[in-house]
Amino acid sequence: MRLTRRDALAVLAGLGVTGGAVSLTQFDPPTADSTGKEGGSTGEDGASGDDTPPTAVRDTMAAAAEVVYPSAAEGVSEFVETYVVGRARDDSRRAAMVDAATELDDVARDWEGAAFADLPAADRDRLLRELGVDAADPVPDGTLSERLRFHVVNELLYAFYASPTGGRLVGIENPIGHPGGAESYRRATMDEPETTDSGGETDG
Amino acid sequence: MDRTPVADADVCIVGAGPAGGLVAHRLAESGAAVVVLEAGPRFDGDRREQLEQHVRPGLDGPWEMGGPRDAFSSSGESFYPLNAARVKGVGGSTLHWQGMVMRLHERDFELDTRHGVGADWPVGYGDLRPHYAAAEREFGVAGAADNPYAPPRDEPYPLPAFRPSHSDSIFAEACERLGIDMHSVGNARNSEPYDDRSPCVGYGTCKPVCPSGAKYTAESHVEKAEAAGARVIDRARVRRLEHDEAGERVVAAAYTTPDGETHRQEATQFVLACGGVENVRLLLLSDSDRYPDGLANSSGAVGRYFMDHLFAGMGGRLDRPTRQNHVGFNTSECHQFYDDADPVNGLKLEFLNYAGPSPVIDALHADTWGDDLLDQLDESYGTHVSMGALVEQLPREDNYVGLDRETTDDLGDPVPEIHWSVDEQTEAALSRANEIQARVLDELGVEDRWTVGPDETGPAYHHMGTTRMGDDPESSVVDAECRAHDLDNLWISGSSVFPTGGAMNPTLTIAALSLRLAESLRAQLG
Structure with missing residues (x-):
């Protein structure tokens, strides 16, 4: 199953990240063409704007998602990029998410001698478990393990399983948190998913 | 925000849930000068934040219940989880309710006569029937006439x-x-757009929060009341009702605001609408030399007959x-x-x-x-x-809400004690x-x-029976109009007046009684 940016936008809309005009292009990662343009500049850390997490953070989150998500998931990088950039528009979450991902990367460099995103997937999985993240309670301002559970693992799991595509993988196309309409509960089976990743706005 | 009292108020309503909101709206619309004092805050933010607070572990609950303000004791054989059972804020417990609504049956109003148990209501289904219909319109109830x-x-x-x-x-x-x-x-939830609110879009979190606004909350009627001229003061914790020298009329509600100041709201009429527990607590906290057992309690029934489903x-x-x-x-x-x-x-x-x-x-x-x-x-x-x-749980005198005078809240007032079995x-x-x-x-x-x-x-979190209605002042707290037997200008709105509770979710009946109360109170204002 393929995750799309539209999936990420649907989850963000469910969380209230719309601003009335959230579009697919708004979450496009910075490109060479956008460098130097208003609102699209890329700084030394790879951030494309005031709210955008640094590239290293986005890479760490995507790398974490590759082990947190089922192996059947495709399009993870693009999905996570869109979600993380959108999520970071929430001032109350951006700094903590950036800090947690940065700390995870720091631990990887200290323990494994490489950036978290550069580790093989099995080593990323092992590192998270060695840190106790699998058993930790999610606490936004808790210990490192608790913060990684809240700001990295659970952030990513919420994005996945509250999305229509992630929900479909376990048999529900309108998961809790997703405003998928008041018809699906009446159907005996899942309807056919939309397969296009077209642009445009969404308000959920 | 200015939380000082309103001058020349006709009606002071304590509580901005459905019971208070509907009365406030009806009276303000009719030209009365209405002030509503609400202990909790306005929850003005994006409801989707509360959805996340509900779904994601590690975040505080969406409605800020359970702090020192909300301390309570549970003393019966069965623990009563009071703070899971209510919300303080503009909208009251409809902020977290599921929104299931149905009318009581005819037999519910005459259980004693028919079966020799419980108590009869001083009103019958026929008395409430037009008010039920009005309440369904106010809520925008989605339903069908397929229930035989x-x-x-x-x-x-x-x-x-x-x-x-x-x-x-x-x-x-x-x-x-x-x-x-x-x-x-019946669902108090929009199956189609209604009253400027969205239809259901399937967030799946009705209880405790509907981000789309499809589920009715009493915020709707509080806002309409304000549009009609009512003043709503949030985070105004009413701690005592004061009566006149003769003990015939309430003259003021004393309330404390977040800055620690205590104010007196005077009015011609007073309506208690703060739920089956806090209605009792306020009446008992308002004891005086004239009423040593608490206000409106000459029957001794205040707090007694606490019921839930x-x-x-x-x-x-x-x-x-x-x-x-x-x-x-x-x-x-x-x-x-x-x-x-x-x-x-x-x-x-x-x-x-x-x-x-x-x-x-x-x-x-x-x-x-x-x-x-x-x-x-x-x-x-x-x-x-x-x-x-x-x-249904039938009324029993030994199930009660009282005051735990050994335990106080953050303002120093005794907390409610729930004694329930x-x-x-x-x-x-x-x-x-x-x-x-x-x-x-x-x-x-x-x-x-x-x-x-x-x-x-x-429990299903339906607090009923603690200020029961009846014709006999010796055995009930309010009359058929929901006015206290003991005081001419004190009214009680909500499920605390139910003599029996049936087994139907109570809020539609709360609304019907509130609309009826508003009519009676309006007549008193002249």
């Missing part, structure tokens, strides 16, 4: 019913064979998809056994659309991830079914509900069964 056991009605529901779920269709096969009748159930449930798994947790409300119930005489306690059956776990919530609590987690979710989701039931008769009714549920689940071939019966039951 419902009391008579003259008019269609304002909105079409939500159509039955796939899960309902599974139950229908078994119920048809068993002669158990399923029918639609009890939950009975049964569920398990089938060998086919049941499509649960798409929405957070029910679309079918069964009221066939409601009026039975043995046991006499009313009971109604619910067919749940949210049986078993939700994958996203399970994932956030799991101790693994990746393919392991997917395997767990595949196993846990998809084939659950559940039935619920609400069972479940009696054997109610337990028998719970067993009866389980028996019917078992017949249905047996017929379906449900496996991996679980049961919530007399030993595991809990």
Whole structure:
């Protein structure tokens, strides 16, 4: 199953990240063409704007998602990029998410001698478990393990399983948190998913 | 924000939930000068933040309940989880309610006459009938006239019913064979756009928060009251009602604001609308030399006869998809056994659309991830079914709300004490509900069964009976108009006035009584 940016936008809309005009292009990662343009500049850390997490953070989150998500998931990088950039528009979450991902990367460099995103997937999985993240309670301002559970693992799991595509993988196309309409509960089976990743706005 | 009193108020209402909001709206619309004092805040932010607070572990609850402001004691045989059972804020407990609404049955108003138990109401179904219809319009109730056991009605529901779920269709096969009748159930939730609110879009978190605004909350009527000129002061904690020298009239409500200042709101008429627990607490805190046992309590009934509905449930798994947790409300119930005489306690059956776990919530609590987690979710989701039931608890003097004078809140006031137990008769009714549920689940071939019966039951968070209405001042607190027997200008709005509670979710009856009260109070204002 393929995750799309539209999936990420649907989850963000469910969380209230719309601003009335959230579009697919708004979450496009910075490109060479956008460098130097208003609102699209890329700084030394790879951030494309005031709210955008640094590239290293986005890479760490995507790398974490590759082990947190089922192996059947495709399009993870693009999905996570869109979600993380959108999520970071929430001032109350951006700094903590950036800090947690940065700390995870720091631990990887200290323990494994490489950036978290550069580790093989099995080593990323092992590192998270060695840190106790699998058993930790999610606490936004808790210990490192608790913060990684809240700001990295659970952030990513919420994005996945509250999305229509992630929900479909376990048999529900309108998961809790997703405003998928008041018809699906009446159907005996899942309807056919939309397969296009077209642009445009969404308000959920 | 200016939280100082309003000059020349005609009516002071304590509490901005449905009971207070509807009265405030009706009176303000009629030209009265209305002020509403609400202990909790306005929740003005984006409701989707509260959705996340509900779904994601590690965040505080969405409605800020349970701090020092909300301290309480539970002293009965059964612990009462009071702060899970109410919300303080503009909108009151409709902020977190599920939004299921139905009328009481005719028998509920005359239980003593018909069966020799409980108490008769001083009003009958016929008295409330037009107010029920008005309440359904105010809420925008979605429903259908397909319930053969419902009391008579003259008019269609304002909105079409939500159509039955796939899960309902599974139950229908078994119920048809068993002669158990399923029918639609009223929802205070928009099946179509209504009253400038969205239709349901399926967030699935009705209880405790509806981000779309499809579910009715009393914020709607509080806002309408304000538009009609009412003044609403939030975070104004009323701590005492003061009466005149003769003890005939309330003259002021003393309240404390977040800055620590205490103010006096004077008015011509006063309405208590802060729920079945805080109504009692305020009356008892307002004791005086004239009324040493508390205000409006010459009967001694203030706080007594505390009732809730009890939950009975049964569920398990089938060998086919049941499509649960798409929405957070029910679309079918069964009221066939409601009026039975043995046991006499009313009971109604619910067919749940949210049986078993939700994958996203399970994932956030799991101790693994990746393919392991997917395997767990595949196993846990998809084939659950559940039935619920609400069972009536008859009024008993030894179930009560009082004051725990040994424990105080952050303002130094004694906290409410809930003394609550479940009696054997109610337990028998719970067993009866389980028996019917078992017949249905047996017929379906449900496996991996679980049961919530007399030993595991809990309250449905409907606080009733603590300022009961009646014709006799010796045995009741308010009269048929919901005005205190003891004081000319004190009115009580809400389920605390119910002499018996039936087994129907109470808010539509709260609304009907509130609209009736508003008419009577309006007449007093001249």
